[in-house]
Amino acid sequence: MSQEFRGHVGQVAAGDIQNLDIKIQVPGRPEDKVLVPAQRAELHELRAKCEELGADPRDVWRAVHAQLAVKSIDQIQSNQLGEARRVITCLLERLMDDADRRRLVGKILRTAAEKDARVELSNFCDVTFGRTQLTNLQRPDLQRVLEFIQSFQIQPLQTEQSLPPSAPELSARLPLRDFLVTYKSNAFWLFMLGVIVDRFWFR
Structure with missing residues (x-):
């Protein structure tokens, strides 16, 4: 007589025994699976963005x-x-932030050079952030610096005092002919004054 058992077999008294090996799956423990091609492609795409x-x-x-x-x-x-x-996403975000900071630093330095405002730029950073190295500033700080340098205006030096509004009119000289035509009465009395002075002063 033959006896057949499935699973673990303990002690038996006698007879032929056939034990079939059966794997038991533990509930709630999924089997490990490697990445499928689509998942690998997703990771490679993120890696490529970092490389760019x-x-x-x-x-x-x-x-x-x-x-x-x-x-x-x-x-x-x-x-x-x-x-x-x-x-990979965290690394990508850091790389993007570094790229933005480099772009802002370059724009700030170019604008400061165009306006010849390097001293003013350094003073602003020192007073506002306590440091003058742009590469040590975070992106929001660099945005504030860019706003400052773009709105900065050089005040012109005033070497001469402004003339009063009537100065151009007072300083303008009329030709003799235009003066005689414009101020006929004044010209007549000046002529008469000259005649009187000539008669009584030079005799």
Whole structure:
């Protein structure tokens, strides 16, 4: 007589025994699965954006591998996709912020050079932030500096005092002919005064 058991078999008394190996799945514990092609493509796309901003792609993968405790992308499981995505996204945001800060610094320096306002720029940064190195400022601070330097106006030096409004009229000289035509009465009395002075003064 043959006896057949499925699963673990303890002690039996006698007879032929056939034990079939059966794997038991523990409820609530999903099987580990590697990344599917679409998931790998998503990570590669994020890595490519980092590379466009100047990052070494090897450094991007090193950051992911260190965070997930793996040695290659082939070892990343599908349930680790969210964490891998988060690591690359954080790195991408830092790279974008650095690029924006470099652009703002360049624009500030060009504007200050055009207005010859380097001293005023340095004074503003020193008073406002306590530092003069633009590369040490955060993006919101650089935006404030750019607003200052764009609105800065050089005050012209006043070397001469302004003449009163009537000065141009007083300083203008009329030709003799125009004076005689314009001021006939005045010219007549000046002529008569000259005759009288000549008669009584020079005799």
